[in-house]
Amino acid sequence: xxxxxxxxxxxxxxxxxxxxxxxxxxxxxxxxxxxxxxxxxxxxxxxxxxxxxxxxxxxxxxxxxxxxxxxxxxxxxxxxxxxxxxxxxxxxxxxxxxxxxxxxxxxxxxxxxxxxxxxxxxxxxxxxxxxxxxxxxxxxxxxxxxxxxxxxxxxxxxxxxxxxxxxxxxxxxxxxxxxxxxxxxxxxxxxxxxxxxxxxxxxxxxxxxxxxxxxxxxxxxxxxxxxxxxxxxxxxxxxx
Numbered sequence: 001x002x003x004x005x006x007x008x009x010x011x012x013x014x015x016x017x018x019x020x021x022x023x024x025x026x027x028x029x030x031x032x033x034x035x036x037x038x039x040x041x042x043x044x045x046x047x048x049x050x051x052x053x054x055x056x057x058x059x060x061x062x063x064x065x066x067x068x069x070x071x072x073x074x075x076x077x078x079x080x081x082x083x084x085x086x087x088x089x090x091x092x093x094x095x096x097x098x099x100x101x102x103x104x105x106x107x108x109x110x111x112x113x114x115x116x117x118x119x120x121x122x123x124x125x126x127x128x129x130x131x132x133x134x135x136x137x138x139x140x141x142x143x144x145x146x147x148x149x150x151x152x153x154x155x156x157x158x159x160x161x162x163x164x165x166x167x168x169x170x171x172x173x174x175x176x177x178x179x180x181x182x183x184x185x186x187x188x189x190x191x192x193x194x195x196x197x198x199x200x201x202x203x204x205x206x207x208x209x210x211x212x213x214x215x216x217x218x219x220x221x222x223x224x225x226x227x228x229x230x231x232x233x234x235x236x237x238x239x240x
Contacts, residue, residue: 002075003082006030007238010073014090016065020045023071024059031075040081041172044072051087051217052201054162065091068098070217074172081172083195084235085221097212101200102220104136106240108198109220112164116196116224116231121185122178125224126164129198133160137200142209158208159201165194168223188226193234197221 006027013026024045031039046056047063051070063069067090074082087102089095094102111132112125121127134156137143143155150156167176177186188194199219202209220240225232 001237002031002034002036002077003073003084004235004237005034006073006075007071007084007086010071011086011088011239014063014069014088016063016067016090018063018090020047020050020059020061020063020069023063023069024073027071027073031073034075036075036077038076040074040076040083044070044085046070046072046217047090049204049215049217051219052203052215053217054201063090066095067091068094068216068218070219072219072221080169082223082235083168083172083221084223084238085197085199085219086238086240087218087220095212097210098216098218100140101136101202101213101216102218104133104140105198105200105218105220107136108132109196109222109240112196112198113222113224113231113233116188116194116226118190118226118228119187122165122188122194123185124188125194125196129164129196130156130160133198133200140210140213142202142213158206160199161201162199164198165196168193168195190226190228192226194224194226195221196224 009030045059048067072085108129111128115124115128167174202213204215
């Protein structure tokens with residue numbers, strides 16, 4: 001809930017002309033105000049092309065009209081941490097290209113969340129996200145070919161180069177097995193909490209994508225509780 005409050009405060013405050021570190025200050029001030037003694041990890045406040053840098057921490061760029069802002073921040077409370085990412089337009093409205101890319105990532109994330117069911121392989125969310133991201137890359141004009149063949153050769157990797165989930169709890173990348181001794185994916189147990197965080201990252205100089213997509217980086221991340229009644233998104237109150 002504290003993490004949610006910080007992200008919502010940032011969305012209300014972000015404007016063109018502000019520096020990334022000003023948004024960071026707003027987020028972390030809300031964390032402290034709500035009782036969090038520290039962040040769960042260093043905040044990533046990445047505007048414009050900086051959103052294509054996965055672990056960007058400089059947070060010193062001046063935001064411009066038309067920029068997207070990727071905010072990855074989580075508060076620690078009671079010895080546990082949240083981990084949420086949102087990507088939103090600092091001017092209040094997505095461009096058509098930004099909206100198209102965002103829709104692909106959102107569709108993938110929702111598919112990944114649905115896959116977080118008791119007994120499913122822990123990487124079921126990753127597989128679901130890959131399918132939707134690859135389908136979306138075809139729709140965006142980045143990839144061509146059949147979905148099955150593109151998935152088989154990992155054609156998405158230039159634009160989605162990280163995993164979709166990690167355990168969350170005492171640490172932002174919490175302890176817990178991902179594979180058994182024979183490298184089989186562990187099943188999701190009831191009560192587990194993990195992230196679901198697909199993204200797409202189109203570099204400014206990437207001539208392999210349509211010009212209007214270059215410089216767009218998007219990630220959407222929520223914290224999901226696995227339970228027998230179905231997945232519960234603990235951070236659903238941050239708008240998507």
